[in-house]
Amino acid sequence: MILIWDDFCSWYLEMIKPPYKHPVDKTTYAKTVAFFEDLMKILHPFMPFLTEEIWHLLRDREEGDDIIIARLPETGPADEKIVNAFDKAEQVIIGIRKIRKEKNIPNKETITLLLKKGKHDESMFYPVLEKMGNIDKIEEVTEKPDNVISFIVGAQEYYIPLSESVNVEDEIAKLQEELKYTEGFLNSVMKKLSNERFVNNAPEAVVAKEKKKQADAEARIKVLKEQIGNLKG
Amino acid sequence: MDIPSKYNPQATEDKWYDWMEKRYFHSEPDEREPYTIVIPPPNVTGVLHMGHMLNNTIQDVLVRRARMQGKNACWVPGTDHASIATEAKVVAKLKADGIDKEKISREKFLEHAWEWKEKHGGIILEQLKKLGASCDWERTRFTMDEALYESVIQVFIDLYNKGLIYRGIRMINWDPSAGTAISDEEVIHREVNSKLYYINYQVEGENDFITIATTRPETILGDTAVCVHPEDERFKRFHGKKVLVPLINRPVPVIVDKYVDREFGTGALKITPAHDLHDYELGIKHKLASIDIFNDDGTLNESAELYIGKDRFAVREEIVKDLEKSGNLVKIEDYLNKVGFSERTDAVIEPRLSQQWFLKMGELAKRALEVVENGTIRFHPPKFKNIYRHWMENVRDWNISRQLWWGQQIPVYYLPDGNMVAARSKEEALDLARKKYDSGLNLEDLSQDEDVVDTWFSSWLWPITVFDGIRYPDNKDINYYYPTNDLVTAPDIIFFWVARMIMAGMEYRNEVPFKNVYFTGIVRDKLGRKMSKTLGNSPDPLKLIDQYGADGVRVGMLLTAPAGNDLPFDPALCEQGRNFSNKIWNALRLIKGWKIDTQLEQPESSRLAVEWFRSKFNTTLNEINDYFTKYRLSDALMATYKLIWDDSDLG
Numbered sequence: 001m002i003l004i005w006d007d008f009c010s011w012y013l014e015m016i017k018p019p020y021k022h023p024v025d026k027t028t029y030a031k032t033v034a035f036f037e038d039l040m041k042i043l044h045p046f047m048p049f050l051t052e053e054i055w056h057l058l059r060d061r062e063e064g065d066d067i068i069i070a071r072l073p074e075t076g077p078a079d080e081k082i083v084n085a086f087d088k089a090e091q092v093i094i095g096i097r098k099i100r101k102e103k104n105i106p107n108k109e110t111i112t113l114l115l116k117k118g119k120h121d122e123s124m125f126y127p128v129l130e131k132m133g134n135i136d137k138i139e140e141v142t143e144k145p146d147n148v149i150s151f152i153v154g155a156q157e158y159y160i161p162l163s164e165s166v167n168v169e170d171e172i173a174k175l176q177e178e179l180k181y182t183e184g185f186l187n188s189v190m191k192k193l194s195n196e197r198f199v200n201n202a203p204e205a206v207v208a209k210e211k212k213k214q215a216d217a218e219a220r221i222k223v224l225k226e227q228i229g230n231l232k233g
Numbered sequence: 234m235d236i237p238s239k240y241n242p243q244a245t246e247d248k249w250y251d252w253m254e255k256r257y258f259h260s261e262p263d264e265r266e267p268y269t270i271v272i273p274p275p276n277v278t279g280v281l282h283m284g285h286m287l288n289n290t291i292q293d294v295l296v297r298r299a300r301m302q303g304k305n306a307c308w309v310p311g312t313d314h315a316s317i318a319t320e321a322k323v324v325a326k327l328k329a330d331g332i333d334k335e336k337i338s339r340e341k342f343l344e345h346a347w348e349w350k351e352k353h354g355g356i357i358l359e360q361l362k363k364l365g366a367s368c369d370w371e372r373t374r375f376t377m378d379e380a381l382y383e384s385v386i387q388v389f390i391d392l393y394n395k396g397l398i399y400r401g402i403r404m405i406n407w408d409p410s411a412g413t414a415i416s417d418e419e420v421i422h423r424e425v426n427s428k429l430y431y432i433n434y435q436v437e438g439e440n441d442f443i444t445i446a447t448t449r450p451e452t453i454l455g456d457t458a459v460c461v462h463p464e465d466e467r468f469k470r471f472h473g474k475k476v477l478v479p480l481i482n483r484p485v486p487v488i489v490d491k492y493v494d495r496e497f498g499t500g501a502l503k504i505t506p507a508h509d510l511h512d513y514e515l516g517i518k519h520k521l522a523s524i525d526i527f528n529d530d531g532t533l534n535e536s537a538e539l540y541i542g543k544d545r546f547a548v549r550e551e552i553v554k555d556l557e558k559s560g561n562l563v564k565i566e567d568y569l570n571k572v573g574f575s576e577r578t579d580a581v582i583e584p585r586l587s588q589q590w591f592l593k594m595g596e597l598a599k600r601a602l603e604v605v606e607n608g609t610i611r612f613h614p615p616k617f618k619n620i621y622r623h624w625m626e627n628v629r630d631w632n633i634s635r636q637l638w639w640g641q642q643i644p645v646y647y648l649p650d651g652n653m654v655a656a657r658s659k660e661e662a663l664d665l666a667r668k669k670y671d672s673g674l675n676l677e678d679l680s681q682d683e684d685v686v687d688t689w690f691s692s693w694l695w696p697i698t699v700f701d702g703i704r705y706p707d708n709k710d711i712n713y714y715y716p717t718n719d720l721v722t723a724p725d726i727i728f729f730w731v732a733r734m735i736m737a738g739m740e741y742r743n744e745v746p747f748k749n750v751y752f753t754g755i756v757r758d759k760l761g762r763k764m765s766k767t768l769g770n771s772p773d774p775l776k777l778i779d780q781y782g783a784d785g786v787r788v789g790m791l792l793t794a795p796a797g798n799d800l801p802f803d804p805a806l807c808e809q810g811r812n813f814s815n816k817i818w819n820a821l822r823l824i825k826g827w828k829i830d831t832q833l834e835q836p837e838s839s840r841l842a843v844e845w846f847r848s849k850f851n852t853t854l855n856e857i858n859d860y861f862t863k864y865r866l867s868d869a870l871m872a873t874y875k876l877i878w879d880d881s882d883l884g
Contacts, residue, residue, distance in 0.1 A: 007879040008846065009820045015842035017823075023830035028839040032824060035846060039877050042857060045297035046791065046870050047784035048365045050814050052252075053245045054821055057236055068257050068367070072301040075858065078851035079844075086845045125845075127837040 008039060011090070015128055033058055038073045082124075089125035092158060095151040096133040099160055103149065110136040114159040117142050150227065155219030157227075172231050179224045186217040236825055240818035242782025242811070250362060257300075258367045260307035262713035268299035268306045269717040271696050271747075272368065273730070277312035277375060278319055278353040281360040281774045283756040283764055283790075283802060284723060290787045291753060292721045293366050294866060299718075300367070307714055308367060309699045310358060311374035314350075316688040317411050317577045320639040323349050339638050339683075346639045350377075360775060365783050374699045376691045377641075384703035385641040385691045386657055388741070393645070393655040397593045398633070400645075404513045405587045405632055406573065409531030409545075410580035413636040414589050416687060417629060418728045420573040420582050429498065429568035430553065433561045434459060434476040437484050443471050444563055446498025448570055449508075450556065451548040453478055454537040455526040456485055458504040460515060463489040465500055479561040480552070481538050488519050510584050527583060529636075545583070590634035590643060590684070594736075598625045601735040604745050610735065613751045613864040617727060624728050631733075633687045640685030647680050693733035696720075696746040703741060711742075720747040723755065751864050756790075759803040777807055785810035791870050816878045850876065 016032060018024045036058060044051040044067050055067040092113075100107060113135045122129070126138050141159070144150065148159035149171070192198055193210055252258065260267075270292050275285060292308060300306035323346045324334050334342060358373065374381060392398045405414040430450045433442040445459060456478045461468035468487075475484040485504075492515060493502055506516025506523040516523055526537035533540045533548055540548045556562040573582035602625040604610050605618060612618050634643060646662035647653050652670050656662035659679055666674050697703055702711030716738070722731060731750060738746035757763055764771035777786045781804075788810030793800055853876045860869035 007876055009816055009878040012842060012846045013820060013823060016839045018827060023828040023833060025833040025835045025839070026829050026831045027835045028843065029824075029827065029829050031843045035843075035850065036820070036824065038850065039873075041301065042854065042873050043877065044301065045294040046787060046873065047810075047814070048293070048297060048367070049242065049246045049249050049782070050240070050784045050817065052249045053240075054817060057821060057825070064255070066252070066255070066257070068252055068297070068300065070301060071303055072298070073854065075854045076847070076851045078855070079848045080852075082845055082848045083852055086849070125841055128841050131836075131838040 008035065015132065040067060041070055041072055044068065044070075081121075085121045085124055088153060089122040089129055091153040092122060092129055093132045095153055095158060096129075096135075096160070099149055099151060103162070107134055110134050111160050112136055113138045114141050114145065114148065114161065116140070116144070116157040116159075118156055120156065144227075144230065152220055152223055154216055155223060157223060168231055172228055175224055175228050175231070179221065179228070182217055182220050182224065186214065186221065189213045189217060236822050238822070240814050242784060242814065243779070246363070246365070246783050250365075252367065253362075253370065258308070258369050259371050260305055260369050262709050263305055265303065265305040267714055267718075268296070268302075268304040269309070269714040270296055270307075270719055270721065271309045271699055271717055272311060273720075273722050273726070274311045274313040274374075274376060274692060274695060275357045276315035276318055277350055277355065277357075278315070278322060279357050281357055281364075283771060283774060284753075285357070285361075286364065286774045286786065287756055287790050287800060288721055288723065288753050289361055289364060289366050290790050291751065291866060292719075293364070293787075294791070295719055295721070296367055298861065306367075307369055307372070309372045309374065310361070310366070310368035310370060311372075311695075311699060312355060312358065312376070313688060313692055314375065314377045314640060316635055316637050316640040316685060317408075317413065317415075319346065319350070320637050321411060321578065323639065342638050363775065363778055363783060365787070372699065376688070376695070376698075380701050380704060381691065381694075381698045382641055383657070384694055384698045384701070385686060386644045387703055388694060388737075389641075389644055389686065389690075390655045390657065392592060397597075398590060399593070400588065400590050402586055402588045403591065403632070404510045404584055405589055406575075407527075407529075407583040407585040407587065408575040408578055408580050409527075409529065409583055410578040411575065411637075412529050414585075414587055414632055414634065415575060415577070415582075416632050416689075419576040421576050422571045422573050424569055425572050427568045427570050427572070429566045430556075431499065431563035431565070432479060432503075432556060433563055434479060434503075436471065437475040437477055439474075441470075443468065443476055443487065443501050444499045445501045445503045447503055448568060449549070450552050451533075451540075451545055452505045452508050452526070453503055453552070454481060454533070454539060455505045455507050455524040456483075456503045457506060457516065457521045457524060458485050458488050458519065460488050460490050460493055460502045460504050461500060462491060462493040462495050465493075465495050468501060479556055480559060488515075488521075490515060490519070507586055508584055513584075513586065523586060525586060527585065531580075531583060589632050590645075590682075590686075591630040592633050592690075594628045594630050597736040597740060598628045598732075600739040601625060601732055604735060604739065610745050610747065611749050613749060617724060617750075617752055621727060621732065625732065631687075633690045634682075634684040635687055636683075637685050640688065641691060643682040643684050643686060645682040647682070648674065649678050689729050689733060692730060693737045694741070696734055696738065697741055706741075715742060716745050717747045719749045719751060721751045721753060724752040725755070727752070749864070754798045754800040756800045756802050759801050761799070761801055764802075772802075772804060777804065781807035781811045782814060784814055788813060788870065788874075791867055792874075793867065813874065813878060 016028050037055070040051040040054050048068065052067050096113070099105070105111060111134065113129065113133065115138065117140050129135060129138065144157065145159060145161065148161050150157055150159045189210055193214065199207055272292065273288065296306050296308045326349060327334060327345060361368065389398065406417065406420050408415050427448045429446050429448055431444055431446050432450065432453065433444050435442055443459060447453070459476050461471065471487045472489060474487050476487055477484055492511070493500065504512045504515055504521065506513045506521050507525040515521070524536050526533055527545065528534045531545045532542055533545065535541055540551060553562065574580065575582055602622060605612065605621055612621070644657060645653050645655050646659065646666070648666055648670060654662050654665040654669065656665050659676060659681065662679055663674060663676055666679065694703060696715065696717050697711065700711040700714055701708060702715060720731065734746045738744060755763065758770040762768060762770060781789065785807045789807030790802070792806050792809065853872055857869045857872050860872065
């Protein structure tokens, strides 16, 4: 499943939020206020009153320093690699949280994240993963270890070792359900790609995106089948 | 700092409109690049409806953005005197007070009208302030302000002297309810369920009949011929004969013309040159008499011979009964046809011969079409270009005179011998008349035309007159602010207003009045029905603002308003806007709740987060800027919204 859900209020603030009752460092605080200001500026034409109020509550201002006459932010460089890597990191966090919920692992309890050797674009964000997932360490492995619960992002496998043993039957059922879903998803993508009108008329980037979805889904189906095979031993 | 736990839009909105006191909305020419919008002036006695809300929210977004880009932003507000609508309201008010318009003088009536304007005028501008509209209120204009009034008169005289304005008897659209002629564009054609009446006309001196079909049996009293197709075998025996108009037995000729559609009705047509455009043209061609059977209010006059003083629709019922009694009625069929209604009063339009003033459209329309075709003016969305082209290529001369008092009085003065002069004042007219016609003339010999000009004949100058560019064509303001940048308007006034402003701009500035026209959608209810008082499905904008805050309503309107498409408005969208405010408020409270430790080093995870968000922000900002250049405001808002808070259902 591909989710894009990266925003200021839900993601960014959570990433930089200091632990409960702990202070925040001044660099992060200053950057955060600056981001907030920029966001209020681009929102101002749409929501003039709220943004002016926030502008003045964010920090003390000189007389006449009002958002209505502030300059809109200029666009700066955007590093696509960072944005894409973060998208991936985000999926991993969502994966971890899903498992915590399913297995009743409290957020307070640290876990270890193992990942299969391979191309991990999100590696630059490991410190963020550790914070958001409450992970004590992240380690690469070459084979799937025993007694772990696994999840997949893109075509990569991730494992979380469990203290108690896993119910093999449940695990197989879950994997099979996911396999069924992914196959259905692949099917719908293929349908789109076999539609000549779509392929000929849609912008190249859109078609490329669909092709990427196809490749991802195919890789994932392969991994899922392997996992099911392994569990069945 | 103590931040309240809940965001209070009312308190905030009252507080911040002091932007105005700080004169942030005011603009004066300077060295910066100007960004100018003129408001589509609402009726001076109107109140805010959802269409205004949408339209003005869009303008405010554009103006505020330009201001924040460092441009010298100027949004000129104002109101329109709205001749027909306002005069109707004043007449009704006087009637309620027991005063009859016919019994008082023009001067007295205008006093009442101005009084009404002072009392009810401008409410709508106060309402716009509640929405947050950042207009330059110091520049507020009214189409009857002295400067604007004088400009209209000056333009009339100029066009008259150029030979572009002429007076003539033409078939016009008469609105019997408003008691005035209206332009072709002010007639709304609707399909209605009518009846088609088959009526026998006896051949003079013979016991033979010709059967015609008509939807308007009451007009047979004005018939002056019956017409058939020359090659129609069924009627050849009638060629050259006369038939008798039923009930009044007036003999009229049977004429032949290829104009007749043999498939329609019986193939024989009654011809009433005074009350049908096509009949009028046939009348001229065949030199037929023209008998006008209607009074100004739609009742029958003495020329009708029967039913004198009765209303046209009452007469329709009566005459059908009488025709049945006399044996002339053959049959009645159900029939679907198009009928013209007045845009203002919804009265059924009566085509009628009348002496009116017209403005020649030919050259004006040609230039106005050219600048849209060659992209000097761009329409958003571009589909409106086709509609515009079609109208411009088929435009007829513009009837600019109205039989009303509230408006700019036509500056033409008649001499006793029927000659006329156009002038700013009676004194000037006298000078002119003495030079041109008769040096012995006196003031008393001159009488001014009683009519006023069409309201659109003043608002077509709006982008120029708000800067006084007709009277002073080289003044600082007009040179700086004109041409304006963007016009935001509803699509239903593309001909009334948009096209004519372009004509006036080309004629008087030799330059387009604006570079972009953003056509908004029509606000409908969530079931897609047009909002109307009778349906009761039009929410009160001020109540919505009370409930959700102005910001919430603005967001609610814009989230579903792609240019040119109809907007199915659902108040739930305003709720989404309000929730968004609350989310931002909570983020503020979170951040302001943190203690700062200046000794603390930045954690790596925070450093990465900052780096990520900077890239994310810049990527999205590029997207937003791109949407703005394409006038995709809804998309720009959606992208901004999602960057701040993505509350989409993740499934």
